[in-house]
Amino acid sequence: MAAPRGRSAPACVLLPLLLGFVLLLQGAPSQAGDTVAAGRPLSGGDSLVSKRGKFRLGFFQPDNSSDHWYLGIWYNQISLHTTVWVANREAAITDPASSQLSIASDGNMVILDHRRSTVWSTNVTGVVASNSTTVGVILDTGNLVLADASNTSAVRWQSFDHFGDTWLPGGKLGRNKRTGEVTQLVAWKGYNDPSPSPFSLELDPGGSSQYLLKWNGGEQYWSSGNWTGHAFTAVPEMTPTDASPLSKYTFGYVDGADESYFVYDVTDESVVTRFLFDVTGQIKFLTWVEAAKEWMLFWSEPKKQCDVYAVCGPFGVCTENALPSCSCPRGFSQRRPGEWLQNDHTAGCARNAGLACSDRDGQHQKNSKNDDDRFYTMDDARLPSSARSAAAASARDCELACLGNCSCTAYSYTGGGGCSLWYGDLINLQDTTASGGGSSISIRLAASEFSGTGNARKLVIGLAAAGSVAAVAAIVLATILILRSRRIKSLRRVEGSLMAFTYRDLQFVTKNFTEKLGGGAFGSVFKGSLPDATPVAVKKLEGVRQGDEA
Structure with missing residues (x-):
């Protein structure tokens, strides 16, 4: 019964009510559970939490400022927001309040935007009967699964088969021998942009047990080496960790009839570990240190940032151990400065001024006769990829060979006829000034740059x-x-007296004894002029005994 107006309710009545209300508010998020089902979509600020609270699933913004929202999974029990998986990497939504994760009529898990258009789907075909028979569940491993509602161990789809940039313990990275499908890790494009970058990690499609880092699906720039039974040959850090009886990690490579894969796990649940493919194109093994509230790097590959293929983009210059590691050479500027701020340098650098040379049917053309392109020489450089050799007897011949083709963007001459030419974009150019031992390269620029x-x-x-x-x-x-x-x-003459001059004074008035009037046995006479224009004759004594006197 409510208290009469104007009178206070007894504390014994208000306190239980207030306590119950607070508990209701505090318990609201956890009541969402770990499951999305038909009629129970996930939207707005709601989220799902795994049973033991290790991982959370919900909508998030990478930078907390843009209008790009994504459905992702992140750690629920550490203070630093760390995303481990993103569903709609290539199709951000703008309004999470009117968007939702739900079970579609065909039983698939889908993300619907504010127009109720499908922006992402598990896309399972032929095995799901209806939306009433499937549910989506977030597990304590960080794995999101689409499973049968009556038996969630019957998994129809799982995020562990569709990695993003993070490989969690228990996940399998490998190859299906029956279908030929290869699971990959693909780095984020930028620290605030989860869309796929050109960098990927996968098991060798050729059938070996080595893992390969690739750029744009083709250019390989690192290999783990083959599995020896205990470790990969190019990852020596694994050997002491797995061999130690105190190790908290287990590693294993499986080569079965249907599939080949590598898997790692953690024996101590208090250890929080992840394998990250960073936006820099490097793979990193990280462990959370609660005391420091940060991730500690255990190892990374490639060890050198500049060994990552095209890490600074076209015409970009990489400098090892520099911050930032990427820059633009003379005559160039960042193509997309906003992306550079996110450590995404894939767009590279653009010319400040267009070249005078244009390529018309392979012929060298100039806009005018006085605007020839020129070259800026960069010393101490690691030369870019894809050089072509050309015959040249001198550096000038090498330069002319480049000038004669409008597609030629740089040349390098090493002597003895060693002429290298580059056509199109310069990729993997590195400044080695700090370490030394590099070569020189001459980069083609517009004449206006000089x-x-x-x-x-x-x-x-x-x-x-x-x-x-x-x-x-x-x-x-x-x-x-x-x-x-x-x-x-x-030193002007006082009447009836003589003036004394120093040798340097006489040098000055005679212009260093340049105009000779005559000479005798003891020396020569030179014409001079005092500062007040008074003409004088100076005799310079010459001889072995007298020395250099006047």
């Missing part, structure tokens, strides 16, 4: 600097002349 309107500001600055130097030099010279003049004037 002079003219394109360099007007640099020219003004140069002229101003030169003018300042000249002014300072003139002031110094004038000061010297005045002081010298005053010193000589101070």
Whole structure:
């Protein structure tokens, strides 16, 4: 019964009601459970949590600022938000409140946007009868499964077969020998952009037991080496960890009749570990350190950032151990600065000024006769990929060979006829100034990068600097002349007396004994002029005994 108006309700009545209300609010998120089913969609700020609370599934923003939302899985029991899987990597939604994860009429798990259009689906065919027979469940392993409602161990689809950039313990990364399907890890495009990048990790499609890092599906830039029974040959860090009786990790490679895969697991549930394919194109094995509230790096490959293929994009320059590691050479600027801020350099660098040369039917064409392209030489560089050899007797011949083809963007001459030419984009260019031992490469630029309107500001600055130097030099010279003049004037003749001159004074008045009037046995006579224009004749004594006197 409510208390009469104007009177306070007894504490014994309010306290249980207030406590019950608070408990109801606190318990609301956990009551969502770990399952999405027909008639029970997930939307807005709701989320699912695995049974023991290890992982959470819901909608999130990578940068908390854009209008891009994704359905993802992240750790629920660590303070730093760390996403381990994203469903709609290539199709972000803009309004999570009106979007939802639900079970479709055909039994698939789907994401519907605000227009109720399907933006993502488990896309299982031929095995699901209706939406009333399947459910979606988030497990304590971080695996999202589509399973039979009556028996959730009967899995129809699982996120562990569709990795993103993270490989969790218990997941299998390998190849289905019956279908030929290969599971992959694919890095995020940027730290705030989960869309797929060109970097991928997969088991060798050729049938060996090695894992390969690739760029754009083709260019291989690292290999794990084959499995030895205890470790991969190029990953020595695995050997002591798996061999130790105190190890908290287990590793195993399985080569069966139907599938080949590698799997790792953790024996201690208090250890939180993940295998990440970073946006830098490197794979990293990380462990969460609760005391430091951060991820600790255990190992990474490739060890050197600049060994990642095309890590800085076209015309980008990689510098090992530098922050940032990517930059643009002279005459170029970041193509997409916003992406560079997210450590996504795949777009590379773009020219500040277009080349005068254009390629018309393979012929060298110029816009005018006075705007020839020129070359900027970069010393101490690791040369880019895909060089072509050309015959050249000298560096000039090599330069002309490049100028003669409009598609040629750079050349390098090493002497002895060693001429290398590059056509199109420069990939994997590295600055080795810090470590030394590199080669020189000459990069083709527009003439305006060196002079003219394109360099007007640099020219003004140069002229101003030169003018300042000249002014300072003139002031110094004038000061010297005045002081010298005053010193000589101070030696003017007093009536009836002689004047004494130093040798340096005589050098000055005779212009260093340049105009000879005559000579005798003891020396030569030179014409001179005092500062007040008084003409003088100076005899310079010459001889072995007398030395250099005047």
